[in-house]
Amino acid sequence: MSSDLPPPDLLAALARMGLLRPGAPVPPARRLTGGVSSDIWRLDLPSGPICVKRALARLRVAADWEAPVERNRYEARWMQAAAAARPGAAPRLLGQDESSGALAMEFLPETDYPLWKEQLHAGHAAPAFAAAVGAAIAAIHAATAAAPATAARFPTDAIFHAIRLEPYLLATARAHPDRAEVLRRIAATTAATRRALVHGDVSPKNILAGPRGPVFLDAECAWWGDPAFDLAFCLNHLLLKCLWTPAATAGFLACFDALAAAYRAGIDWEPAAALEARAAPLLAGLFLARVDGKSPVEYITAEADKDRVRRVARALLAAPPDRLAIVRDAWAESL
Ligand SMILES: Nc1ncnc2c1ncn2[C@@H]1O[C@H](COP(=O)(O)OP(=O)(O)O)[C@@H](O)[C@H]1O
Ligand SMILES: [Mg+2]
The missing domain is CATH 3.90.1200.10 (Aminoglycoside phosphotransferase (APH), C-terminal lobe)
Structure with missing residues (x-):
């Protein structure tokens, strides 16, 4: 996997979620494309790959379309409610960080999970x-x-x-x-x-x-x-x-x-x-x-x-x- 450098605040959010030890080496990471409203990363932790999604304040579709980053919290809550109602209907939630509007979830590879x-x-x-x-x-x-x-x-x-x-x-x-x-x-x-x-x-x-x-x-x-x-x-x-x-x-x-x-x-x-x-x-x-x-x-x-x-x-x-x-x-x- 070619590696991009994840922003330090994303790594700090992962540390707050308990998914990364503070001071641990930066894991191999790749920015995923496709989304319009968030930064989405694959990070390869020693325990395996995870997907991290951080809400952007401004959507990339239209200049005048703003959305509060708290929506990330509700996305995480939806994932929990959906999984309880229908196991497997959402990626497994691994953590959510309110202050940065980021969540971590299991990484679902495209080969097995095509769009x-x-x-x-x-x-x-x-x-x-x-x-x-x-x-x-x-x-x-x-x-x-x-x-x-x-x-x-x-x-x-x-x-x-x-x-x-x-x-x-x-x-x-x-x-x-x-x-x-x-x-x-x-x-x-x-x-x-x-x-x-x-x-x-x-x-x-x-x-x-x-x-x-x-x-x-x-x-x-x-x-x-x-x-x-x-x-x-x-x-x-x-x-x-x-x-x-x-x-x-x-x-x-x-x-x-x-x-x-x-x-x-x-x-x-x-x-x-x-x-x-x-x-x-x-x-x-x-x-x-x-x-x-x-x-x-x-x-x-x-x-x-x-x-x-x-x-x-x-x-x-x-x-x-x-x-x-x-x-x-x-x-x-x-x-
Ligand atoms: N858990 C995941 N595992 C693997 N790829 C993911 C995962 N979550 C998102 N992606 C990839 O990122 C893309 C955008 O994710 P999405 O949650 O739809 O963000 P946006 O709000 O920016 O549209 C998806 O189409 C998919 O390709
Ligand atoms: Mg999307």
Whole structure:
């Protein structure tokens, strides 16, 4: 492994976590790429490799998108709650240091834990894996919904508003004044629904396809709120992937169906139809947001593709759907 020099404050954080003896030789280290909101390192300790993630005050996606570094604390807490609900669903947490906004976790090598996003981009769309993603998210939602005291560990309304509701739904409302009212209503419903522990960034770029099932990374947006958000957020990516790798469209739609069905089967904290009636309009809003919000997906660049998303999403928002299949079918028919 080629070695980079980790910053001294990161080493100090590891010492505070009890993972590095003060004064011990600097371990071989490599900066990992791929993230936009954190510094991420692999460090090879005598006991084996670990992964250290430190939150940055400013996200690399947009100059005006700031996020408090305390989110690292909630990411660590999400990892603990997820592991308790669904062993293996998150990397094992090894430590967290409040003062630097850093956490340490087990290192999951790419060879055994490829990124789902890369598999999807290559057109490898496996409904069985998508179903496992849906089942795992539902299991985490179900376990935490059954333990409402968990809410007190996630006082993150302000962070969730700043890094999810504002840049996606409310920014999109500003870009589409004639859909602003419905987008604001969707955001308000999401903000007001408090049922379970939400990951907040269930995107294929944050899901590793591990040998024993999906492993979720990057829970910086963890929030006690509406589980429909995670479902809609992830399904949105499966719709968008149809524009990235059009040849695999049928596979992506099959993944959409498999994920939605497996998730639905795991809903035990409220009527499934009620959750779906929140998830479907949210999906339509997030779909438009990935073109006209503050965090557009990087692979939709052609104006014709953007317009296709706008046409479908705007029509859906004019008469908000109450079932996910309505969104999926409207998109499938447009392709
Ligand atoms: N525990 C881990 N083991 C191995 N690689 C990891 C681990 N955590 C993160 N990574 C790598 O770092 C990338 C970014 O991590 P992520 O937590 O998503 O950070 P960001 O918030 O910056 O997006 C991942 O896509 C993955 O490649
Ligand atoms: Mg990430």
